[in-house]
Amino acid sequence: MSKKLRLSSLIVGDAQADRVVPPTGFTARLTLFAAGAMAFLTVFALALSLASGRLAARWGAELAQSSTLRISAPAEQVGAQTAAALAVLESTPGVASARALSAEEQRGLLAPWFGPDLPIDSLPIPQLVEIVETEEGYDVAGLRLRLQAEVPGAVLDDHTRWRRPLERAAARLRLLGLVSIGLIGAAIAAMITLAANAALAANSQVISVLRLIGAQDHYIASAFVRRFTLRALSGAFVGTAIGALAIFLMPSAQEDGGFLTGLGFEGAGWFSLLLIPIVAAVVAYFATGSAARRTLSELT
Amino acid sequence: MIELDNIAYSYGGGELLSDVSLKLAPGSFHFLTGPSGSGKTTFLKLCYGALTPTSGQVQLFGKDVRNMTRDDHAMTRRQIGVVHQDCQFLDHLPVRENVALPLTVSGRETLEQHSNLKELLSWVGLGHRANALPPELSGGERQRAALARAVIMSPDVVLADEPTGNVDWEMSQRLLQLLVELNKMGKTILIATHDLNLIRSAKHHVQARVLRISGRKLQLAGADL
Numbered sequence: 142m143s144k145k146l147r148l149s150s151l152i153v154g155d156a157q158a159d160r161v162v163p164p165t166g167f168t169a170r171l172t173l174f175a176a177g178a179m180a181f182l183t184v185f186a187l188a189l190s191l192a193s194g195r196l197a198a199r200w201g202a203e204l205a206q207s208s209t210l211r212i213s214a215p216a217e218q219v220g221a222q223t224a225a226a227l228a229v230l231e232s233t234p235g236v237a238s239a240r241a242l243s244a245e246e247q248r249g250l251l252a253p254w255f256g257p258d259l260p261i262d263s264l265p266i267p268q269l270v271e272i273v274e275t276e277e278g279y280d281v282a283g284l285r286l287r288l289q290a291e292v293p294g295a296v297l298d299d300h301t302r303w304r305r306p307l308e309r310a311a312a313r314l315r316l317l318g319l320v321s322i323g324l325i326g327a328a329i330a331a332m333i334t335l336a337a338n339a340a341l342a343a344n345s346q347v348i349s350v351l352r353l354i355g356a357q358d359h360y361i362a363s364a365f366v367r368r369f370t371l372r373a374l375s376g377a378f379v380g381t382a383i384g385a386l387a388i389f390l391m392p393s394a395q396e397d398g399g400f401l402t403g404l405g406f407e408g409a410g411w412f413s414l415l416l417i418p419i420v421a422a423v424v425a426y427f428a429t430g431s432a433a434r435r436t437l438s439e440l441t
Numbered sequence: 442m443i444e445l446d447n448i449a450y451s452y453g454g455g456e457l458l459s460d461v462s463l464k465l466a467p468g469s470f471h472f473l474t475g476p477s478g479s480g481k482t483t484f485l486k487l488c489y490g491a492l493t494p495t496s497g498q499v500q501l502f503g504k505d506v507r508n509m510t511r512d513d514h515a516m517t518r519r520q521i522g523v524v525h526q527d528c529q530f531l532d533h534l535p536v537r538e539n540v541a542l543p544l545t546v547s548g549r550e551t552l553e554q555h556s557n558l559k560e561l562l563s564w565v566g567l568g569h570r571a572n573a574l575p576p577e578l579s580g581g582e583r584q585r586a587a588l589a590r591a592v593i594m595s596p597d598v599v600l601a602d603e604p605t606g607n608v609d610w611e612m613s614q615r616l617l618q619l620l621v622e623l624n625k626m627g628k629t630i631l632i633a634t635h636d637l638n639l640i641r642s643a644k645h646h647v648q649a650r651v652l653r654i655s656g657r658k659l660q661l662a663g664a665d666l
């Protein structure tokens with residue numbers, strides 16, 4: 142019999158093969174529950190890794206661009222110092238471009254705090270210079286020293302300073318999420334192996350009768366494999382659905398909300414949830430199959 | 442079909458059987474007798490490959506049991522119908538499905554087979570018990586259900602281990618009659634029994650040879666029963 146045929150009969154279902162093993166309510170319910178609980182946990186681990194992945198990517202993308210130079214100087218010196226700063230920046234390796242913000246742009250940045258009618262020209266507002274880095278970035282300490290010498294009123298705001306560790310933390314969080322998913326998968330495999338072993342032991346008389354009348358190992362195994370696969374599938378499906386609902390109902394935050402409220406699925410992320418019951422079923426299929434083969438090979 | 446060549450068997454202690462040779466001819470009818478504990482069940486197990494001899498050779502349908510895989514063994518059990526001493530069933534399935542089980546597990550369940558099943562059940566006198574569960578059956582009914590299950594695959598050989606072990610005389614005669622009928626249909630029959638009366642009563646219906654296990658050897662018994 143080909144593998145394909147066996148797999149299709151597993152899915153379509155051989156009601157008769159299923160009937161040869163008596164139904165066992167208790168292990169069935171335990172397996173369903175465990176698969177459901179594990180799937181529920183997987184939803185959160187998955188949400189965690191997807192969210193931290195998004196966060197890391199966003200911070201990483203922003204990192205590529207910006208740092209800011211702030212020039213505070215007496216009004217008559219601002220122009221000269223800005224020109225000097227731009228000259229320094231242009232000759233700094235690792236700086237892709239540098240640009241002094243116009244008065245309108247500065248007003249636009251301040252408007253959220255002080256309103257649109259801010260008389261910007263009459264206030265001692267520092268001049269901002271936007272620095273775009275190259276991929277390699279520049280030597281922050283070196284640039285500070287040069288600016289100190291040539292542009293006394295300049296302060297360099299290096300965003301990478303605090304963003305880079307955050308990005309690393311987010312990437313680590315994603316890794317932890319993925320490791321958790323792996324562990325949950327291994328735990329469900331272990332759990333199903335135990336349950337299958339218990340079922341095989343409880344049905345040793347059935348198995349020996351089947352052997353005596355000429356049933357081949359794969360026939361006997363399939364009765365158990367089918368059962369546990371379907372239980373894992375349906376249990377994980379319910380667990381995933383409940384987990385997804387919990388995430389869906391989580392209070393949503395504004396666009397740039399904090400990390401916690403960013404925990405969720407976006408677009409295609411929701412479809413990745415469908416993988417949970419499928420993977421649970423595949424894990425159950427192989428775990429039960431190997432448990433059954435091991436048990437059967439020890440019988441005469 | 443079943444060939445034992447100079448075999449010996451031991452469960453680990455002393456030898457239970459030694460120097461045993463036998464070739465079952467197609468269509469023959471054999472009794473196997475001997476006192477309880479002499480090794481009749483062991484001998485039958487060697488005949489259908491459930492045990493491998495400690496020395497010597499057993500060939501089933503031309504295959505050496507030592508070279509047979511687990512699946513090969515499953516296949517020979519479809520060619521050799523066995524009525525076990527303690528006939529066991531799947532207690533959660535009705536008699537009808539238990540008898541049809543060999544067809545089910547071999548994927549040969551067809552509509553045609555289902556009408557055969559009905560005939561077979563009424564042949565062994567269990568037509569009215571088709572939907573009963575095995576634990577509800579009497580000893581004789583269990584034996585007949587086991588016989589029906591053993592022959593549903595139309596095996597060439599039927600081995601029966603004490604088929605009349607715990608049934609009354611009338612029932613044992615009925616079972617014997619069924620086995621004789623199978624032999625008339627061309628099947629090779631080997632019945633293990635310690636009941637000499639059963640063997641004597643068979644002589645009127647069939648030409649049977651009697652094998653006796655005595656002193657670890659297999660002997661052809663004469664007509665002196």
Ligand SMILES: Nc1ncnc2c1ncn2[C@@H]1O[C@H](COP(=O)(O)OP(=O)(O)O)[C@@H](O)[C@H]1O
Binds near residue numbers: 476477478481
């Ligand atoms: N699985 C076994 N392990 C060890 N000894 C066994 C086993 N089965 C049977 N025996 C012993 O082998 C001897 C023959 O048993 P058996 O073949 O059942 O005899 P019979 O069927 O003629 O009564 C008995 O002494 C029995 O105790």
Ligand SMILES: [Mg+2]
Binds near residue numbers: 483602
């Ligand atoms: Mg016996």
